Amino acid sequence: MMALAAAAVAQPPVQWSEEEVRAIARHGPWPPPAPRDPSNRVAGMANAIVLGEQLFNEPRLSADGAMSCSSCHVAGRDWNDGRARAIGRTELDRRTPSLWNVGYAYWFGWDGAGDSLWSQSIRPILDPREMAGDAGRVAALLREDKALACGYERAFGHKPSGDDEKLLVDAAKALAAFQATLVSPRAPFDAFRDAVVAGDREAMARYPQAAQRGLKIFLEANCSACHFGPRFTNGEFGDVGIPFFIRPGEVDPGRLDGLSKLANSTFNLLSRHNDDASGVSALRTRHVQRLHSNFGEFRVPSLRQTGAGPFMHNGHFATLEDVVKHYSEVSPDRLHSDALPLVRPLALTAEQSADLVAFLRTLSADVAARPPPPPLCP
Ligand code: HEC
């Protein structure tokens, strides 16, 4: 037995084995080092981040001048819109995901149709169901709007230049530089995780008992197999039995479709727009395989700072309670055979379900209101 469990403390109801301590440690530390993106030459650069934030709030990127990224990815709402399915010019098929910690991902969108943060940022600008814009409009804005042209020059080191498509990509790279700064704050779980690693029982006791019991269930149920590491996602795809009908008779093929879109994209990492001369950043895209088992798979979402719901790729569940009920009762018949060893009905009691929800809530913190964006060219 390990020292931690054996030691007498004032309130020691939840005991942790050495194996559990190692498993808890793997969900941190938080925050991780700032993300890097060699495919984006302005990633991490202060002036590009300023330009990106302006563009994120810029409705003139859209055809009717009425929709910006922030119409759906709302800052005060954990960067989503609280809807089951996003509403662009029409209702979309999927939910707006949070953008917290998006800089650490390598597949983007629920179906992984994007392989970089900048290429993913182009999609909504061009999609006729979303902002319905085009490269010419974005390029003209960067060339002709005085403030944006100035912001561009500061970010890229020269006046807006090149063809329309290149300027669209540059705008997306500034958008990506901004979004990569959206790292979620430390949550109550993080203080507990660090206390466990340090063996600091006093600090551990400050983490609610219900959350500790819920964390134990999370580990025992092997949720971490998919919700892995500091972000609580392995960044890959899975099927946990969420119905994927869009409308009667029409299904969302998820990852299977995403891989076709990725291969056919003018903006993937194999394109001329990748700034990484080494080619290393394109390896994953070059070698990814499209398998029939990808049908109906969706990206494993991070469990940090998920927001108030709804949840899942199509907002199928309104609350975390509903999500936990699903994992408790899921019918193995509804799963891909390859998901079966990982997802199985947990048959939780009401108290256990409440504990698991209590734990999941400790992965989020109250977020301070965002200050207004800094000016482009002070
Ligand atoms: C009409 C609502 C809407 C607008 C406007 C919108 N988005 Fe999104 N965003 C979504 C939806 C829905 C998805 C999920 C798409 C999918 O999986 O097919 C998404 C996905 C993303 C992702 C992937 C996140 C992840 O976790 O993989 C990024 C990044 C993103 N959007 C950035 C942007 C940027 C930048 C803009 C503005 C240029 C923008 N979005 C405009 C609704 C919107």
Ligand code: HEC
């Ligand atoms: C096989 C991999 C896998 C396992 C194991 C797994 N999940 Fe998930 N989880 C996913 C995927 C994939 C989704 C998104 C599914 C979708 O949108 O259709 C998801 C979604 C979620 C969501 C919703 C997040 C959001 O923002 O929409 C929560 C909460 C969640 N899982 C918690 C858990 C818990 C708790 C466990 C353990 C009982 C668990 N998961 C086990 C893959 C997994």
